Amino acid sequence: MTAPIAPVTLRADQARTRLHELTVIDVRTPGEYGSGHLPGALNIPLDQIRRALPEIRHAADRGDVLVVCASGARSENACKLLAEQGIPTATLAGGTSGWAAAGHELQQPAACDTRAGWSMERQVRFTAGALVLVGTALGLLVHPAFQILSAGVAGGLVLSALTDTCGMAALLGRLPHNRPRAADLDATLTALRGR
Template sequence: MSNPTDTSADKSTTRISAEEFKQHKQSPESQLLVIDVRTHAEVNSESLADCVHFPLQELDSAAVKAYLEQQGHDSSQPVYLLCASGQRAAKASEQLQGDLDHQLVIVEGGMNALKQLGIDIAKGSGNIISLERQVRIAAGSLVVIGVILGFAVNPGFYGLSAFVGAGLVFAGVTDSCGMAMVLARMPWNN
């Protein structure tokens, strides 16, 4: 892995382990620029100090660029992308790539990994279920409903279970989950 503080490399996206991020974050001279791309509800529930919040479902390159300029962050400073597990941070990197002059650094394992390492996490007033768990609950519920309706009402309802299964396979292959993007826009996540 390239050193995220090395500005001689191109401005491509790199990854940093949660352990390396923790060391950088706890360094006395640390002035890391961290963008948290989780939902509003997730950030209200728990957050890392000194992060700026740009939810992935609302991520706008122009707004991020304006924020960086307003705060006086020059392009020699890397921008760390943080989410719950690293998946949404990778998506955010894809959206921001090319629009920002900063090197983008994905924190592998996201908040989940940082919590396991014992990094200080501020607990908020919110008590929500993570987006990944919401997807598993919704997908599992739809499969069960499809099976029950297929058995009790009409075998055609088995198609609902098949549709959800196919969607999960698609999400796994493409690393893009439509159900997660829909759930992220739900009122309880805003």
């Protein structure tokens, strides 16, 4: 039995100097990816990583793979999943936010190629806030039992912080505007096979 592969973390400056030799996989939603990504990054949303395992393995056999997201949390999860499959990867410390904060440029697709969208964090904040407001309003105006909705959202946020996971983000990620177009994902997988 082989020992599990430990993911490596690269700082923005380290990744920048090696960018020409890395296969960069961005695991954010297509909308987040379209708002700006590392130069040359390929978009495979986190929930599609298992589908892309053969292509990612092929890319890792040919060189180093860097997995990125907005802050580093989703890419760390992707790296753990890939390590379980025996695929060595690295994650970018601070994600694309850290990359941009270090003064490195983000690439944006041509205007006709982008889908306007909010970051997953912004979608979660909006949805959680809206549910709390609705639960509170219905609890005051209709029946106090509706306040359970607000309490449930608060409990979910606490659980999310304690476990460093986000069930609401997982649910929102399944909405049509957060899903990759089949042709886009197929093109990305084809590009990975060619690397």
